[in-house]
Amino acid sequence: MDETKDGTTHFGYREVPVDEKKKLVGQVFSSVARNYDLMNDLMSLGVHRVWKRYFVGTSGVKRGDRVLDLAGGTGDIAALLHERVGETGEVVLGDINAQMLGVGRDRLTDRGLVRGLRYVQLNAEALPFPDASFDLVTIAFGLRNVTDKARGLREMRRVLKTGGRALVLEFSQVKPEWFRPIYDFHSFQVLPRLGRLFAQDADSYQYLAESIRKHPPQEELQAMMAEAGFARCSHRNLSGGIVAIHSGYAV
Template sequence: MNESSPKQDASSGNAPGTTHFGFRDVPVGEKQKLVGQVFSSVARNYDLMNDLMSLGIHRVWKRYFVGTCQVKRGDRVLDLAGGTGDIALLLRDRVGQAGSIVLGDINGAMLRVGRDRMTDAGKVAGFEYVQLNAEKLPFPDASFDLVTIAFGLRNVTDKDAALREMFRVLKVGGQARVLEFSEVKSDWFKPIYDFHSFQVLPRLGRLFANDADSYQYLAESIRKHPPQDELKGMMQAAGFSRCEYRNLSGGIVAIHTGYKV
C-alpha cells in the first residue's frame, strides 16, 4: 500500500458489490480474507505495536471500557474480536469464578495468541475460545448478559449484520458495548493525528514488525469507520435502546453503549 493522504477517505459510496479495505474498494467477498491476512501478520507483535502506536494510552481506554461495563459476578460475557485477550482478562475479575467469558475472533492466529497469553498467566478457568464470524454468531438467542467488541467492528465487512447479531445473542436487559477509533473533534489536533496515523504508524510497523502495509491499512480503516453519531444510529437500527456514546481522548476513540429491552 502507498502512504495515502488522509484526504482520500472521502465518504463516497462504494460501487455495487464492493466494500472498502482501507482506502481501496474491493469485492465484498474478498475483504474478510484481506483483513485476515493483516491480523495474521500482526498477531505476534499486536500488543507491542499497540503500546508504541498509542504511547500506552490504549491500556487506559480498555480499563475504562471494562470498568464502566454493566456486568456482575456470575454473568456470561461474549468478547468479540477478542484478539490477544486483554479485554477478556480485565473482564474476568468482574464476573468472578461463577461467571464465564467467551473470547471470539475470526482470526485463528489472534485467538491462539490470546489463549496462550491466558495460559501463561495461569488464567484458564472460566474462558472459552471460539473462532467465529461476528456477522453470523454460533450461539442461541439470549445467551449473554454482556457483549463487547473493542477495536474490531471497523474490520467487519457487514457492520449492520454484526450489530444485529450482538443484539440477538443478548439477554433482555443485557448491554452491548463497542470501543472503537472514531472521529477526532478538535480541529487543531486533526493535522497532528493525521501525521501520526499516516506517517508515523507505517514506519513503526516497518521498524518493529517488518510490516508497514498492515499498519497503513489500520490507519486507513479508522478513517472509513462510521463516526460517532452514525454508529449510534446503526445501533438503534439494529434494535438497541438507550444508545449513547462517550468520547475519550478528544474523540480518538469512543465507547458506544446500547441495551436490549
Template sequence: MNEHDERPGTTHFGFRDVPVADKQKLVGEVFSSVAGSYDLMNDLMSMGIHRVWKRYFVATAQVGRGARVLDLAGGTGDIAALLRDRVGDAGELVLGDINGSMLRVGRDRMVDRGNVQGFEYVQCNAQALPFPDASFDLVTIAFGLRNVTDKDAALSEMLRVLKVGGQARVLEFSEVTMDWFKPIYDFHSFKVLPRLGRLFAQDADSYRYLAESIRKHPPQEALKSMMEAAGFARCGYRNLTGGIVAIHDGYKA
C-alpha cells in the same frame, strides 16, 4: 466516509474498494501478520493509551458476578482478562475471534497468566455468531468492529445473542473532535505509524491499512444511528481522549 459510500458489490479495505467477498480474507491476512506483535501495534497506534481506555471500558461496563460475557474480536485477551475480576469465579467469558492466529495468541497468553477456569475460545464470524438467542449478559467488541465487512449484520447478531436487559459495548477508534489535533493525528497515522510498523514489525502495509480503516469507520453519531437501526435501546456514546476513541453502548429491551 464510511462503508455505505462504496460502489455496489464492493466494500472498503482501508482506502481501497475491494469486492465484498474479498475483505474477510484481506483483513485475515493483516491480523495473521500482526498477531505476534498485536500489543506493540496497539501501543504504536495509541501511543500507549489503549491500556487506559480498555481498563475504563471494562470498569464502566454493566456486568456483575456470575455473568456470561462474549468478547468479540477478543484478540490477545486484554478485555477478557480485565473482565475476569468483574464476573468472578462463577462467571463465564467467551473469547470470539474470526482469526485463528489471534485466538491462539490470546489463549496462550491467558494460560501463561494463569487465566484458565471460566474461559472459552471460539473461532467465529461476528456477522453469524454460533450461539443461541439470549445467551449473554454482556457483549463487547474492542477495536474490532471497523474490520467487520457487514457492521449492520454484526450489530444485529450482538443484539440477538444478548439477554433482555443485556448491554452491548463497542470500543473503537473514532472521529477526533479537536480541530487543532487533527493534523497531528493524521501525520502520526499516515506518516509515522507505517514507518514504525516497518521498523518494529517488518510490516508497513498492515499498519497503513489499520490507520486507513480508522478513517473509514463510521463516526460517533453514525455508529449510534446504526445501533439504533439494529434494534438497540438507550444507545449512547462517550468520547475518550478528544474522540480518538469512543465507547458506544446499547441495550436489549
C-alpha cells in the same frame, strides 16, 4: 450506511469485492498477531491500556455474568472481564482469526487464567450462539474490520438477554479541529514506519490507519446501533474523540 453496495466494500481506501475483504483483513491480522500488543503500546504510547480498563470498568459487568468478547484478539479485554465475572461467570473470547485467537489463549493460559474462559473462532456477522445467550457483548477495536457492520450489530443484539448491554470501543472521529493534522501525521507517517521498524510490516499498519478513517463517526454509529434494535443508545468520547465507547441495551 451501506458499506457493501454493488458487491464491493472498502479495505482501507481501496474498493474490493465483498468476498475478498474477509481474506484481506485475515492476512493483516495474521501478520500482526505476534507483535500486536507491542505495536498498540508504541502507537498509543500505552494509552490503549487506560481506554480498555475504563471500557471494562464502566461496563456494569458483575459476578456470575456470561460475557461475549468479540474480536477478542490477544485477550486483554477478556482478562479484565474475567476478573469481574468471577468463578461463577464465563467469558467467551471470539475472534475470526486463528492466529490472534491462539495468541490470546496462550497468553491467558500462561497467566494461569483457565477456568471460566472459552475460545471460539467465529465470524461476528453470523454468531454460533442461540438467542439471548449473554448478559454483555463487547467488541474493542474490531468493529471497523467487520465487512457488514449492520449485520454484526444485529447479531450482537440477537445473542443478548433482555436487559443485556452491548459495548463498542473503537477509534472514532477526532473532535478538536486543531488536533486533526497532528493525528493525521501520526496515523499516516508515524504508524507505517513503526510497523516497518518493529513488525517488519508497514502495509498492515497503513491499512489500520485507513480503516479508522472509513469507520462511521460517533453519531452515525450510534444511529446504526438504534437501527439494529438497541435501545438507550449513547456514546462517550475519550481522548478528544480518538476513541469512543458506544453503548446499547436489549429490551
